Amino acid sequence: MVRIRTDLATFAPYVPGKQPEDGNWIKLNTNEASECPPGALAALNALGPEGLFRYPDPTAMPLRRDLAGLYGLTPDRVVVGNGSDEILSLLLRAVCDPGAEVLAPDPAYSLYPVLAAAQGASYRAIACLDDFALDLESLCAARPAITFITSPNNPAGTSYPAGQIARICASGHNLVVVDEAYAEFAESNALGLLREFPNLAIARTFSKAYGLAGARVGYLLGPAELCQTLLAIKDAYNISAAAQAAAQAALRDRDWAEAMWESVRSRRSRLIAGLSSIPGLEPHPSQANFVLVDCGPHSAPWLLEQLAAQKILVRHLGHVRGAENALRITVGKDSEIERLLGELSAICHAC
Structure with a gap:
């Protein structure tokens, strides 16, 4: 019998959102984009056979150069990972001895305690104040x-000012990591602090703002010595040639990206207004591509089931502090938002 680490006996894995097997669902549960960059599709079509039978660039240097140029950094301050989740895992491997403490506000991205446990680190969550404010x-x-620090917060959608990040x-x-998976949809970010604080790193992803969730590309901006350590301990060839090509093309498609971000902000406002008009529902302000809505007198699990019966997927995170009776809803297409609001209104009015 294989011996497994004793501390993993009660290990609780991350539970992802439901991925339906057919395409007849309105999928508003995992904060994906509803489109992808035309340039990325063209890059994949042009990849050619060597993109499959040759190994990719082991450190994704061309993509790192592009990202460095975008943010005014040098490439040695950029690391690319297999989604930002790999970046988060590498950071824990780099800085956490067994038993070291990993800290985050509560609520936050629910993968953090999973990664901490896998690393043999301890995890401590500090409860947010009212309206998901940080307990600075x-x-x-x-x-x-x-x-x-997840900013905008997941699942709340709250964005934290750079001044608060600077204070921390x-x-x-030792190391503050601002997880900015949704920052392109927000009014502020922590990028301006990178030159001021040598203990600050920022994690971002192509999944949300560039519509490349299926490609799995994330990246870190941080101190050069930290980035070099991550490059040393990462898996070999961790980003496929197809993913690197798609990400580079997405960066070149800047006009498309900025138009998409603005469209999400506009649709987010319409979603919040529509949810606010339904009796009992109270959406929280959001700076992300999703909205957390408190269900008030209605049962969030029951609403989840009622929507699923209409083939509409949203997310209930009942284990998350502050979201026990709330639903997190991705900002979808206009037609998807209209259908969701119509179904929710009918369900709530029938109660």
Whole structure:
């Protein structure tokens, strides 16, 4: 019998959103984009056979150069990963000795405690204040190996000002990682702090803002010495040639990307307004490509089931603090939002 680490005996894995097997669903549960860059599709079509039978660039250097140019950095301050999830895992491997503390607000991305447990680290969550505000005093007083701040917050959609991130960095933390998976949809970000704080890194992804969730490409912007360590411990050839080509093409498709981001913001406003008009529902302000809506007198699990019966998928995160009776809804296409609002209105009015 294979011996498994004893600390993994009660390991609770990350539970992803449902992925339906047929295409007849309205899928608003995993915060994917509803389209992808035309340039990325063209790049995949032009890849050629060598993109399959040759190994890809092992460090994705051409893509790292493009990202460095976009953000005014040098390539040695950029690491590309198999989705930003791999970046988060590499960071824990790089800075966490067994038993080291991983810190995050609560709520936050639910993968953090999973990755901490897999690394043999301890995980501590500091409860957010009202309206999902950061408890800055408690966060700044802690001394963890690594601190994750999801901004915009997942699942709340709350974006945290750069001044708050700066305060945490200045308080003496070893490493502060701002997880900006949804930052392109927000009004602010922490990019301007990278030159000021040597203990700050920013994780981003092509999944949401560039419509490449299926390609699995994420990246880190951070101190050169940290990035070189991540490159040393990452898996070999971790980003396929197809994914690298698609990501580079997506960066070149800047006009398309910016138009898509603006469209998401506009549709997000319509979604919030529509949810607010339904009796009992209270959507939270959002700076992401999703909206968290408190279901009030209605049961969120029951609404989830009623929508699923109409082949509409949304997400209930009942284990997440502050979202026990809430649904997280991706900002979909106009037609999808209209259908969702119509079904929700009918269900709630029938109660």
